[in-house]
Amino acid sequence: MRFWCWAAATLGIVSGGLHWKPQPSQSLHSSLTRIVISGHFNGSLEPCGCTSPMIGGIRRLATLIDQEREQGSTLVLLTPGSVPSASNASSIGLQQNVMKAEAVAEFAQELRCDVLGVGPDEASYGQGLVSEISQLSGNKALNGVQASPSQVISTSAASHFLIGCCSPPPQMQSNSQVASSGDDPAITAFAAKAKENGEAAILITTASKTSAERLAQLHPSLSLIIYQSLGTATQSPEVVGKTWLVSPGDLGREALVVTYSNNGPVLLKPVPLGPDFANAKKGTEVMDDYLHQVDQAQLLKLWPRSKTIHYVGSKACLSCHRADFNRWHSSAHSHAYLDLLKQGHGLDPDCVKCHVTGLSSTCGFLSQSKTPQLANVTCESCHGPGGAHILNPKWAKMNLGTKVCVTCHTQENSPNFNFATYWLKIKHH
Numbered sequence: 234m235r236f237w238c239w240a241a242a243t244l245g246i247v248s249g250g251l252h253w254k255p256q257p258s259q260s261l262h263s264s265l266t267r268i269v270i271s272g273h274f275n276g277s278l279e280p281c282g283c284t285s286p287m288i289g290g291i292r293r294l295a296t297l298i299d300q301e302r303e304q305g306s307t308l309v310l311l312t313p314g315s316v317p318s319a320s321n322a323s324s325i326g327l328q329q330n331v332m333k334a335e336a337v338a339e340f341a342q343e344l345r346c347d348v349l350g351v352g353p354d355e356a357s358y359g360q361g362l363v364s365e366i367s368q369l370s371g372n373k374a375l376n377g378v379q380a381s382p383s384q385v386i387s388t389s390a391a392s393h394f395l396i397g398c399c400s401p402p403p404q405m406q407s408n409s410q411v412a413s414s415g416d417d418p419a420i421t422a423f424a425a426k427a428k429e430n431g432e433a434a435i436l437i438t439t440a441s442k443t444s445a446e447r448l449a450q451l452h453p454s455l456s457l458i459i460y461q462s463l464g465t466a467t468q469s470p471e472v473v474g475k476t477w478l479v480s481p482g483d484l485g486r487e488a489l490v491v492t493y494s495n496n497g498p499v500l501l502k503p504v505p506l507g508p509d510f511a512n513a514k515k516g517t518e519v520m521d522d523y524l525h526q527v528d529q530a531q532l533l534k535l536w537p538r539s540k541t542i543h544y545v546g547s548k549a550c551l552s553c554h555r556a557d558f559n560r561w562h563s564s565a566h567s568h569a570y571l572d573l574l575k576q577g578h579g580l581d582p583d584c585v586k587c588h589v590t591g592l593s594s595t596c597g598f599l600s601q602s603k604t605p606q607l608a609n610v611t612c613e614s615c616h617g618p619g620g621a622h623i624l625n626p627k628w629a630k631m632n633l634g635t636k637v638c639v640t641c642h643t644q645e646n647s648p649n650f651n652f653a654t655y656w657l658k659i660k661h662h
């Protein structure tokens with residue numbers, strides 16, 4: 234019996250299955266904690282819906298969290314900045330961003346995250362949203378709107394952590410003053426408290442890298458500072474004294490896994506959330522709930538539109554431009570909206586504008602049922618409305634031009650776009 238238990242433990246025999254997973258040795262294992270750090274979604278809960286392969290999204294983040302938990306003792310920290318600031322949002326954006334921030338809070342609750350950072354971006358939607366986030370997350374929200382860190386003690390099986398969330402101290406908020414040597418009493422007190430209790434101090438902040446470096450110099454007992462930056466995640470930690478400085482990058486495309494020993498952080502692994510991460514059930518449920526709310530709110534009806542001449546749909550061109558029509562019909566443009574529908578984003582203002590025809594015209598796409606001929610990227614997406622041309626082609630000229638492509642093939646949504654190679658695929662004259 235004893236031998237069997239030993240063998241089972243060594244070989245990793247779990248409920249009838251043989252798993253030859255290489256595991257770190259038991260003693261090493263128990264003294265390590267893995268910290269999953271994600272966030273700064275900036276509104277991209279399903280980022281770059283279009284890039285191939287798609288990177289990011291809360292469905293895949295859920296899978297990473299599940300996988301890391303299987304590996305042993307894990308803390309999960311979501312950083313502030315789930316949505317862009319209200320000051321940059323349109324009226325549709327304002328409504329949709331509130332739904333997104335709520336979805337992230339529900340995600341924190343469903344995935345039992347340890348901390349959900351809330352920063353000035355979330356706060357720009359008002360105190361009501363901040364309270365709602367706190368409630369929906371199951372009180373996992375750490376308010377980082379102030380420069381003095383809100384804090385919480387998190388315990389993994391292996392270690393104790395004091396986790397704080399804050400905005401950059403005022404003397405660091407403008408670049409010209411970064412050099413000022415002003416110490417920050419609130420962070421000093423935070424670091425001292427952790428030290429006294431034998432906890433590792435982790436500071437999550439909306440500060441930039443430069444400010445994070447300054448914070449590390451001023452507060453050498455902080456073990457980890459998670460700052461905010463655009464672009465990709467930190468590939469290898471910047472170390473100031475003994476403090477590690479890391480950023481998970483933006484748009485939630487990547488997460489970081491930091492491994493802690495009892496002495497502090499020892500390993501940093503950036504994890505791009507590519508297609509090798511399946512969509513975990515819980516992440517998918519939260520995302521589907523969110524998309525359902527977007528549908529219910531009928532946000533597309535609020536899309537700003539101006540008057541133009543009539544759009545008529547591609548079939549109206551068929552009689553005179555059959556070859557062009559056939560070419561178009563076999564291209565990806567002819568099913569661009571159907572692809573959105575399949576993904577559940579058919580009524581999502583974040584996506585529809587580039588996958589249909591004439592969304593910003595009073596005569597353009599309204600819905601699949603009302604204007605089926607204007608769903609997808611049709612002739613008129615590139616050549617403009619054809620209502621006059623079909624009646625009198627000699628007099629009413631259509632738009633011609635190759636510049637139109639980049640209105641939809643943006644850097645973010647079509648990073649490999651190159652006119653010459655892309656045009657070859659859809660060339661029709």
Ligand code: HEC
Nearest residue numbers: 547550554557558561566610611612615633634635661662
């Ligand atoms: C993705 C954008 C796009 C779509 C969709 C598209 N076209 Fe074009 N079309 C172009 C571009 C770009 C040109 C070439 C313009 C140039 O060479 O300056 C062109 C050229 C043409 C020409 C030749 C004009 C000339 O005399 O050189 C015709 C006719 C035409 N398109 C008709 C259509 C019809 C009909 C459809 C739909 C069945 C369609 N196009 C769909 C972008 C598009």
Ligand code: HEC
Nearest residue numbers: 279282283285572576578583584587641642643646647648
């Ligand atoms: C700024 C315009 C734009 C927006 C906004 C946009 N898309 Fe796209 N989408 C594109 C373009 C352009 C492509 C083709 C990219 C390429 O092949 O280079 C594309 C491709 C796709 C594809 C096909 C990918 C494939 O290769 O099979 C899907 C699915 C998709 N988008 C979904 C979405 C979703 C979901 C959203 C909203 C979250 C969205 N798109 C928002 C422009 C956009």
Ligand code: HEC
Nearest residue numbers: 545549550553612613616619623626627629630631632633
């Ligand atoms: C009744 C026949 C007819 C229909 C229907 C028609 N076209 Fe044309 N189209 C023409 C003719 C003829 C020309 C050439 C005009 C010229 O040479 O002056 C033309 C030219 C064009 C051109 C080149 C630019 C220009 O205006 O000369 C484009 C682009 C074009 N058509 C797109 C379309 C699209 C898109 C549709 C559908 C919305 C469409 N056409 C429907 C007959 C038609």
Ligand code: HEC
Nearest residue numbers: 565566568569572587588610614637638641655656658659
């Ligand atoms: C109204 C927005 C819009 C415009 C304008 C537009 N596209 Fe697209 N394009 C899309 C979308 C959306 C897709 C993805 C469709 C899908 O797969 O669902 C796409 C896909 C493509 C693809 C297929 C990519 C692949 O690998 O299969 C090519 C090629 C392409 N576009 C070329 C062009 C070119 C060239 C132009 C300009 C002449 C252009 N597009 C203008 C939205 C647009």
